[in-house]
Amino acid sequence: MSDPTIDPKISLRAVRKSFGDRQVLRDVSIDIFPSEVIAFVGSSGSGKSTLLRCVNLLEPVDDGVVLLDGVDISTPGLDADPIRRRIGMVFQSFNLFPHLSVLDNVALAPHRVAGLKRPAARERAERLLTRFGLADKTGAYPDQLSGGQQQRVAIARSLAMEPEVMLLDEITSALDPELVGEVLDVVRELKRQGMTMLLATHEMAFAREIADRVCLLHEGSILECSPPAQFFGSPREERTRQFLQRVIDSGRM
Amino acid sequence: MNATVPGMSDLPGTDASGLTRRQIFERRQRRRSIVVAALSTTVVIAAIVILVPMTPGWYRVRRSFFNGETFAETFPRLLDAFVLDLKIFAWCAPFILLWGLLLALARGVRTPALFPLRLFATAYTDVFRGVPVILTILLVGFGVPGLGLSRPWNSPYLWGSVALVLAYSAYVAEVFRAGIESVHESQRAAARSLGLSSGRTMRHVVLPQAIRRVVPPLMNDMVSLQKDVALISLIGPIEVLRQAGIDKSKFANFTPYLGAALLFILLTIPETRLVDHLQNRQRRRTGATAIR
Numbered sequence: 264m265s266d267p268t269i270d271p272k273i274s275l276r277a278v279r280k281s282f283g284d285r286q287v288l289r290d291v292s293i294d295i296f297p298s299e300v301i302a303f304v305g306s307s308g309s310g311k312s313t314l315l316r317c318v319n320l321l322e323p324v325d326d327g328v329v330l331l332d333g334v335d336i337s338t339p340g341l342d343a344d345p346i347r348r349r350i351g352m353v354f355q356s357f358n359l360f361p362h363l364s365v366l367d368n369v370a371l372a373p374h375r376v377a378g379l380k381r382p383a384a385r386e387r388a389e390r391l392l393t394r395f396g397l398a399d400k401t402g403a404y405p406d407q408l409s410g411g412q413q414q415r416v417a418i419a420r421s422l423a424m425e426p427e428v429m430l431l432d433e434i435t436s437a438l439d440p441e442l443v444g445e446v447l448d449v450v451r452e453l454k455r456q457g458m459t460m461l462l463a464t465h466e467m468a469f470a471r472e473i474a475d476r477v478c479l480l481h482e483g484s485i486l487e488c489s490p491p492a493q494f495f496g497s498p499r500e501e502r503t504r505q506f507l508q509r510v511i512d513s514g515r516m
Numbered sequence: 517m518n519a520t521v522p523g524m525s526d527l528p529g530t531d532a533s534g535l536t537r538r539q540i541f542e543r544r545q546r547r548r549s550i551v552v553a554a555l556s557t558t559v560v561i562a563a564i565v566i567l568v569p570m571t572p573g574w575y576r577v578r579r580s581f582f583n584g585e586t587f588a589e590t591f592p593r594l595l596d597a598f599v600l601d602l603k604i605f606a607w608c609a610p611f612i613l614l615w616g617l618l619l620a621l622a623r624g625v626r627t628p629a630l631f632p633l634r635l636f637a638t639a640y641t642d643v644f645r646g647v648p649v650i651l652t653i654l655l656v657g658f659g660v661p662g663l664g665l666s667r668p669w670n671s672p673y674l675w676g677s678v679a680l681v682l683a684y685s686a687y688v689a690e691v692f693r694a695g696i697e698s699v700h701e702s703q704r705a706a707a708r709s710l711g712l713s714s715g716r717t718m719r720h721v722v723l724p725q726a727i728r729r730v731v732p733p734l735m736n737d738m739v740s741l742q743k744d745v746a747l748i749s750l751i752g753p754i755e756v757l758r759q760a761g762i763d764k765s766k767f768a769n770f771t772p773y774l775g776a777a778l779l780f781i782l783l784t785i786p787e788t789r790l791v792d793h794l795q796n797r798q799r800r801r802t803g804a805t806a807i808r
Contacts, residue, residue, distance in 0.1 A: 321705055348711035358706035362724045372710035375720060417706075424710055 270333055272297045272428060272459045273318060278327035278337075280313055280483075287313045289483040290327070295428075298457040301488075302470035305480035305506065311463035312355075314480065315430040318461065319350040331428075348376060351426035355433040357413040359405035359420070365392065366401040369420045377424060384423075391419040395449055411442030418449050429453060431462040435469075447473075467510055471495055479503050579769075586771040590763040594775045597759035601745045602783075604677055604755070608745070609738060611681045616688030621718070623693055637689070644686035650747050653679040657751030676748035684741050691733045695726035732795040739787045743780055756780075 271294035280288040287310045295301055303311045316322040318329060320336065320343040329337040336346050360368050369388035373379045379387065392401055395415045405413055414434055421429065431450065435443045447469055453460060454473055464470050470477050471491040478488040479502065487500045498504050535543070568574060622630075622637035644652065656679035661670035668674065699722045707717040749758035756779060760772035 316705075319709055321709060343708075344711050344713050347709055350709075352706075352709040354702065354706060356702060358702045360703065360706070360721055360725075362728065371720060372712060375716055376711040420710070 269296055271295055271330070272299070272332065273461075274328075274330040274333075275314075275318070276328040276330070278314075278317060278329060279325045280310075280317055280322060281325055287483050288317065288324075291480075291483070291485055292327075293478065293485060293488065295459060295461060297459055299475045300454055300460045300462070300473055302474035302477045302491075303461065303463045303480055304465070304467065304470055304477060306509075309480040310483040311480050312432050315352070315432050315461055315463055318428075319347050319352050319430055321352070344376075348372075348424050349426055350428045350430060351421035351424060352430040353414070353417050353421050353432065353434050355436050357405070357410070357417045357437070359413055359417055361405050363404075364401065365397065365403050365405065365408070365416050368405065368416060369423050372420070373423050387423055388419070391422055392416070395419055396445075409442060410438045411445045414438065414442075414446045415449055418446075418453075422453075428459045428461070431460060431464075433463050433465065435464070435466055467495070467507075479506060481506070581770045581774055583767075583769050583771040586763075586767045586769045587775055590760070590767070590772045591775045593763065594756050594759055594772060594779060597754060598756040598776075598779045600753065600755040601742075604673070604680070604745045604748060604753075605742055608677050608680045608684070609741065612684045612688055612741070613734070615681060615685040617692050619685060619689035620692035620696060623689070624696060624718075641686045641689050644683050645690065647683070649680070649683045649744050650750065652683045653747050653751060655679075656682065657748070672748070672752035676751050676753060680741065680744065680748070684737065684744075687737050688734065691730050691737060692726065694733075695730035696722060698729055699725045729798070732791050732798065735787065735791040735794065739784050739791065742784055742787065746776075746780075 273295040275291050275293050278288050278291045279286070291310075291314060293301070303314060305311055313322060317324050317337075320329075323339065324337050327337070328335050331346065331349065336343075359365075360371070363371065366385060366388050369391060370381070370384040373387050374381050374384035377384075389398070389401060392398060395418070397412060397415060397419070400408060400412060400416070405416070408416065418434075434450075435446055438446065443466070447466070450460070450462070450469075450473060462470075462474075471494075474491055476488050477491050477494040479486045479494075479500070481502055487494065487498060487503045489499065493499075494503065495507065498507065533540075619637045619640060622633045623641070625631075625634045653676060657672055657675045660675050660678075661672070664670075696718075703721055703725065704717055707721040708714070712720065746755060746757040749755050749761070752758075754762070756776045760776040763772040764770055
């Protein structure tokens with residue numbers, strides 16, 4: 264993935280972020296190439312979520328640069344809305360709009376942001392929902408759905424804006440174990456279609472299967488970033504070994 | 517094969533009536549509560565009915581407050597006057613809701629250029645929530661027509677209504693603001709991540725949820741408004757309280773006040789029950805069981 268002829272889709276250069284006195288990201292730098300899938304792993308509070316939120320500007324970075332297709336999107340004062348349209352995000356707690364039907368959850372942004380006429384937006388929403396096996400749920404409301412179904416709707420909602428990059432923030436952490444599979448299937452499909460994805464995850468087996476590179480975040484720094492075979496097989500860093508050992512000890516791998 | 521499991525009959529299960537232990541317990545509990553409630557109510561009512569007439573002034577009070585003749589004679593007039601209360605309520609309520617919502621939105625404005633707007637909204641709600649409604653009515657109702665405006669701009673109906681709108685919109689604005697703030701930040705994050713601007717996020721994601729949540733407290737304020745319309749009588753309009761006062765003097769009897777009270781109660785009790793119903797429904801929808 265270090266082909267010099269390919270430009271990175273997203274670059275982080277020495278990104279810093281603090282909440283009060285707590286430094287959450289310390290000089291994080293990484294290039295993510297088109298169609299690459301990066302899995303960020305690390306214990307809670309290591310900065311995984313903040314990193315993703317900084318990429319789509321939900322959190323402004325304190326210092327450093329975020330580049331999308333080589334363009335600095337972290338300039339203070341930049342209008343973030345057109346950039347967010349190009350970057351989809353899916354949250355741990357789904358964050359579906361409870362007052363809207365499943366169909367309208369997905370059709371809202373295409374209609375209100377992308378400017379599609381309502382029928383066209385709904386048609387796009389239906390197509391996406393059908394693709395994720397939710398054709399019979401279009402009229403339902405989010406609280407009538409299982410967690411797995413809600414998360415699939417959330418992914419469809421994000422894809423409805425036809426983003427170039429997807430940020431998946433621990434999207435299976437709030438799910439019952441038996442519902443994790445259906446959501447991961449959707450992510451596998453996205454990977455097959457060549458979607459560039461950044462995921463924060465606790466699912467080591469999944470990270471190993473789907474990621475092109477796995478990155479360990481520790482106290483706000485990327486300690487190691489390597490292909491899964493190496494990351495899980497012969498990690499370079501002592502910290503990575505310790506982290507993997509803890510994961511194995513807790514029976515999560 | 518034997519269908520009965522050995523020892524199974526010893527376990528607590530369902531009895532002959534097919535009810536579980538808990539259902540039997542709750543049924544007994546329910547019956548007991550009904551009996552206790554009925555008994556205590558009877559005792560209290562009996563005490564009032566027996567003891568109150570034993571007070572030295574009861575005879576006079578009954579004659580001047582519970583006079584059937586005066587009631588029959590004045591009630592139709594009170595009813596007519598009450599229509600004015602309803603009208604004032606009906607034209608004030610929409611303005612209050614709209615103005616209150618605008619104030620709530622103005623208080624949430626973060627653009628520096630619009631800071632004066634925010635300052636105004638904050639000062640406005642502070643002032644009008646701090647001043648008793650009755651004072652606002654007196655000041656606006658007597659003060660503004662005092663500017664020497666010509667008809668119809670000196671009407672006490674107009675300025676009384678304006679005073680009610682001024683006062684109640686401050687309360688309503690706070691209710692809306694609480695509703696807006698109760699919508700979780702993650703909803704905003706989800707909307708913004710889709711590229712919705714902050715305005716559209718407010719309009720399509722936050723407000724619809726906020727308004728749904730504040731319907732019961734808003735209804736509460738509307739019930740209060742319904743009653744406070746009577747305060748306008750102080751600046752002139754002959755609505756039900758004023759009419760009752762006139763009839764009180766005419767008949768030298770307080771029964772008309774009781775009639776007016778009755779009219780308010782007939783209207784507000786169904787309203788409050790509706791609020792309770794809405795609140796319960798909301799609690800059920802959010803999945804919480806009432807803890808006894």
